[in-house]
Amino acid sequence: MENLQSKLDETEANLEVSKKSTSTARSSRLNVSGSSISSQAGSERKRSSSRTSSGKNVKSSSDITSASKIFRNLLILEDDLRHQAHRQKILKWEFTLFLSSLAGVAGFAFYELYFTHDAITGFHRFILQFLLLFIAITVALFHLGGEYKRTIVIPRRFFTSTNKGVRQFNVKLVKVHSTWNEQFTDYVRFVSRNVAFINIYMLTKTLRLSESNALVTFWRSVTIRSQPRIGAVDVKLVLNPRAFSAEVREGWEIYRDEFWAREGARRRKTRL
């Protein structure tokens, strides 16, 4: 099997070198790899048994099927894009809040100055005018310095612009809308997790209980059970149906779900 694999590698390498005549080379390579898959499947049982016997076995990279490799890299890509989307969302919210609070204060000052019946005089008037001017200058600088674009415009267009960038690779980044019961579960998990953290803090820092105390271990187990959902819960990468068959797209979904299920189990286990 190993010999066959190395031979295949050699042929693939040769084909890589003479890749210019693309169509013929590619079709022959496809045939070669197709035969490799069938032969791999034939000797599957033999290899898997040897692996289980030796535990951690060093597997050469040629053992990894191209689909698994691609899916694994897609997972990494998707996860990083998810983090980016999350970051951009937070950035947008922070600065929307900041600008709207500025606008609120400015509106109040404006109203106080020009729309109230009793005339405002003296120091009070000066303060309000100063406030108005200060906010106007801040907003102007915010816009001129490009901060408005960085914090509001680009995050708002994150999905559109990312999809323009990754379109040539036949993938698409989409938002996943969770149902109301998922949202409720998320909320309950969030609350119980934070309550547990506060309790652990109180018990260990204020009351100085040990880590192995029954109450502390109980709250620790609560934090483990109320971890946030992981995987494609808010953002996911989908393959373009024009370029990929239904089987491949389905395979990718299954691969992702299975990976995150395992990852969740691993996290629960390691935090115990």
Added chain:
Amino acid sequence: MNAISYLSNLSSTPSNPISSSSSSSSSSSHGVLVESEEEQEDNDEVNQFQNENDEGESIFLKPFHLIWFVITSPLILIEYGLKSKQKVESTSRKGEIIRKKEVDDDLAEDEMFLQRDTVKGGLRGKAFGTKKMGRFLFPKKLVPQSILFAERKKRLVVDLDETLIHSATRSVSHSNSAQGHMVEVRFPPSSISTLYYVHKRPHCDLFLSKVSKWYDLIIFTASMKEYADPVIDWLESSFTGKFCKRLYRHNCVVREGVGYIKDLSVVTEVLDEVVLIDNSPTSYARNEDNAIQVEGWISDPSDTDLLNLLPLLEALRYVTDVRSILGLKNGEKALG
């Protein structure tokens, strides 16, 4: 022994003296064991007088004990905690050894080894996944630590003309109102100098400064060194990073009738860590799976192609092999 059992032991101890002092018989009115009903009846007569006494005392004592127990329970918990701490300390040596072993195991775990597994609950039974895609292998960790903590960055090879900048001689009219940066180029044999007006693509500086944090930047242009060098110097002056390497026309492979081909083996042998951004498909003909294509830019001031690539490039930092993502431009052929 856990804390609850410890507590229950402690709470039972203060109540014991009451029963032992107040009643001599084991089967008092609040006694636990009843041997038989007859015996109970016999004893009842004997204990009637004692019971009255007993109740009188417990009315005062029991609530008091309960309050005392509630007040002191935190102390008991603390005491229990201290005891268990001492226990942990006494066995810490052993624990340390075990913990060290675990850490070693974690590091020794090479994340490139994928675990073999079939698809569970696959919709088409055994045929699913095995026919076309082979068996699915799952990594132990999403991003291998070798990539996550590596000092070495991946390499990003960028084209110059029509990708980052556009340059024109004076005679060619440019739609941009701004005059652009002037570069005087003197080609050695003739020593006639030509003046070029160079314009940056929109968001070029932002793109370069962001990308230089994530990748080792390499510029690979199909133009002459004499022309490219001053332009690259000008680009370098306007962003914080630097180009690690500059490659010019003489580094390209010339193919008659096709043009200049940028062979990435000049840059590095390890092709799974190189990304090439270029506007011309001819340039990356040899390394199609490493390339990101951008539209060639000449004058459009509203162009956002460089900005659109930033999320992808940021995410590509951690992949194990860039070719498996960038190769997806061929669709299903990439799956083999």
